[in-house]
Amino acid sequence: MNFQNEIVKWYKINKRELPWRNTTDAYVIWLSEIILQQTRVEQGLPYFNKFLAHFPTVKSFADATENQVLKLWQGLGYYSRGRNMLFTAKQVMEIHNGIFPIQYEKLIQLKGIGEYTAAAISSFSNNQSKAVLDGNVFRVLARYFGVEEPINSTTGKKVFSELAQSLIENQKPSVYNQAIMEFGALQCKPKSPACNICPLQINCYAFKHHKVDVLPIKLRKLKVRERWFNYFVGIENDHILTKQRKPGDVWQHLYDFPLIETDEKPDFEEKSFIEKVKNTFGKNVQITPILQKKHLLTHQIIYVQFFALDNYIINFNLHTDIKSVLLEDFEDLPHPKVISDFINLYIKN
Template identity: 75%
Template sequence: MNFQNEIIKWYKLNKRDLPWRSTTDAYVIWLSEIILQQTRVEQGLPYFNKFLQHFPKVEDFANASETHVLKLWQGLGYYSRGRNMLFTAKQVMELHGGIFPVKYDELIKLKGIGEYTAAAISSFANNQSKAVVDGNVFRVLSRYFGVEEPINSTLGKKEFTELAQSLIEDQQPSLYNQAIMEFGALQCKPKSPLCSICPLRLNCFAFKHNKVDILPLKLKKVKIRERWFNYFIGVKDDHVLTKQRKPGDIWEQMYDFPLIETLDNEEYLKPDFWNQIKYLFGNEVNIKLLSQKKHLLTHQIIYVQFFGLDNYIVNFNLHAEIKSVLIEDFKALPHPKVISNFIETYL
């Protein structure tokens, strides 16, 4: 049995009908690849359609404002991807005359495009013989060939990349890359893979050695950071208090509410916390707890508390980072998911 032939045979029978599979337009493929990074197809597809509708050509994307891009991106997470895409679109206009490159060596030089994305675009748009190695491919190769090097180790990445590249030789790159990625997504799934009906199971190392639930191996994850955000909601005369987040932290350049970050969820009861509140909103301010949420990010857990403000005064000259804007205008701005969820319920 030939591994590649079986993968392609399976793909032709089982592949999903996805819009970016019917084009060789590198720009459209790039949109799909960046949007679907660390995102399920079901979640990413509406965003792909929305971006393509707003920015049908790379020139349209390059001319967009960051605020517009982040608003469309809202809810997808990893917001640096959206900012990088805007930068990349401008690069394509400046360096390639508005024609999205299709060669690996040119793609890899663009911001936000790594080895995987460059391989995907160059193979799908230009049939270049570059193997894609994403989470789905790692999993299929590790299980079938019995590769036990951790997928996130230097040696593991090298071994998987070399194996993947050897398998794509003499194949139609676009077809084979799509096939093995789809096989990992639908058949050789992370949990509950469909081994009983898998066409590769008889020669699969993991299946034969009872290691399906073990492979692929991965080095221990980085420590999760816990943070406590206390947001203050001030509403007067159809206006709400807001601020734009600064660079260098999560959700940079997006909009939320005035915030005090504390070291734990009890610190808001302490005098120093109240001193900060009075400094921001005046000595006569009253607060009321409106909502508490636990927001999960890849390497952070954010415990969020929303407090309503009453009888507050803001010195906008002293606190220039805080703005008072119309609620309807505020809703049109890009927000982190935890903020947009709050807005839907309370504003």
């Protein structure tokens, strides 16, 4: 049985009809690849359609503002991807005269495009013989060939890269790369893979050695950091208090509410906490708890507490990072998902 032939045969029967599979336009493929990074197809597809409708060409993307891009990106997470896309679009206009490159060697030099993305774009748009390695491909190769090197180790990455590249030789790259990724996404899934109807079952190392639940192996992740964000919602005369998040932390450049971060769950009646609130919002301020949320990021758990503000006075000359904006203008700004969810639940209704 030929591994590649079986993968491609399965793909031609089972593949999903997705819009970026019907084009060799490197710009469109780039859009899909960046949007789908660490994102399920079902979640990413509406964003892809939205971005392509707003920015049908790389020039229209390059002409956008960061706020426009981040607003469209809102809710997708990993916001640096959106900022990198804007930078990349400008790079393409300046360095490549507005023509999105299709060669791996040129793609890899663009911001936000790593080895996987460069391989995907060059193979799908140009049939360049560059093997893709994403989570789905790692899983298929580890299980079928019995590779027990950790996929996120230096040695493991080298082993998988060499194996993947050897398999794409003499294949049509645009088809084979799509096929093995789709096989991992639909057939050889992380949990409960369909081994009983798998065309590769007979020669699959993991199936034969009862290691389907073990492979691929991944080194333990970094310790998850816990943080407590205490947001203060001040609304007065159709205006709301807001601030733009600084660089170097989660949700940089997005807009949220005035915030006091604490190292542990705050007792909002505790003297030290109340003093911090009064230092910002005046000695007569009153706060009322509204909502608590738990927000999960890759290496962080953020516990969010929203408080309503009453009788507040704020010195904008002292607290220059806080602004008062019209509610309708605030809704048009890009926000972290936890803030946009709060707006939809408590402010719009």
